[in-house]
Amino acid sequence: MAIESRADHGFSTVFKSDSIINESYKEHDSPQTRVFKIIVIGDSNVGKTCLSYRFCGGKFLKNPEATIGVDFRERTLSLDGENIKLQIWDTAGQERFRKSMVEHYYRNVHAIIFVYDVTNLSSFESLPEWIEECGRHSVPAMVPRILVGNKCDLKGRGEVPTSLAQRLADGYNFPLFETSAKDPAEKEHVDAIFLTIAYKLKNHKPLRLKQPSESGATNLPVEQDQENSCFC
Numbered sequence: 001m002a003i004e005s006r007a008d009h010g011f012s013t014v015f016k017s018d019s020i021i022n023e024s025y026k027e028h029d030s031p032q033t034r035v036f037k038i039i040v041i042g043d044s045n046v047g048k049t050c051l052s053y054r055f056c057g058g059k060f061l062k063n064p065e066a067t068i069g070v071d072f073r074e075r076t077l078s079l080d081g082e083n084i085k086l087q088i089w090d091t092a093g094q095e096r097f098r099k100s101m102v103e104h105y106y107r108n109v110h111a112i113i114f115v116y117d118v119t120n121l122s123s124f125e126s127l128p129e130w131i132e133e134c135g136r137h138s139v140p141a142m143v144p145r146i147l148v149g150n151k152c153d154l155k156g157r158g159e160v161p162t163s164l165a166q167r168l169a170d171g172y173n174f175p176l177f178e179t180s181a182k183d184p185a186e187k188e189h190v191d192a193i194f195l196t197i198a199y200k201l202k203n204h205k206p207l208r209l210k211q212p213s214e215s216g217a218t219n220l221p222v223e224q225d226q227e228n229s230c231f232c
């Protein structure tokens with residue numbers, strides 16, 4: 001079953017209905033809750049669905065189906081007394097399942113997670129293409145991007161050495177995480193990846209110098225929209 005997307009996105013598309021709403025969402029969602037959109041990008045089969053499910057549902061999803069378009073999950077966190085809702089867009093890796101959706105993935109995104117499979121060199125070699133795709137969709141440079149190597153439980157059979165991944169991450173100035181959506185011992189590490197992003201976004205205090213023509217006052221800090229925000 002599918003549900004229509006909300007009108008405030010200004011488009012009509014479908015999401016799968018397996019969205020997982022953290023229990024805390026119902027209890028704590030309030031006008032003060034800040035919502036951040038995070039997209040998870042990478043080749044098919046690298047574990048994007050399993051990673052987002054591990055974070056939002058706390059479990060390893062057995063037998064996931066290939067994502068068609070986008071799966072939508074969310075989890076609300078309470079950070080230093082403030083509610084932060086992370087809206088995770090788990091995107092399709094297969095071109096045929098994503099092409100009509102790509103514009104929607106990147107619109108108003110707050111952070112991007114690029115995923116590769118540590119046992120699959122070609123999924124790692126695809127990363128520059130995924131990163132360039134973001135550039136082509138005008139994602140502002142200040143939107144945080146991170147790199148995640150998944151399936152570390154299979155690391156013995158690994159094809160992508162950490163040193164190689166670190167070089168790529170350094171080249172782009174992205175943080176690198178290696179983890180496993182499958183290994184229960186890595187559950188907290190997966191949480192930590194998303195928490196790192198949440199804190200970064202939470203601590204973002206957008207400022208803009210108001211122009212004299214707007215108010216008569218000068219140098220007053222006010223909220224600005226995402227396009228001009230710095231998340232650093």
Ligand SMILES: Nc1nc2c(ncn2[C@@H]2O[C@H](COP(=O)(O)OP(=O)(O)OP(=O)(O)O)[C@@H](O)[C@H]2O)c(=O)[nH]1
Binds near residue numbers: 063
């Ligand atoms: N060993 C191991 N397998 C994993 C892990 N994460 C995912 N998998 C397996 O990898 C396969 C693909 O996982 P998905 O999460 O569906 O991959 P995806 O990137 O979302 O794939 P698309 O939806 O096609 O883009 C499944 O068989 C999962 O069980 C992991 O951390 N370790």
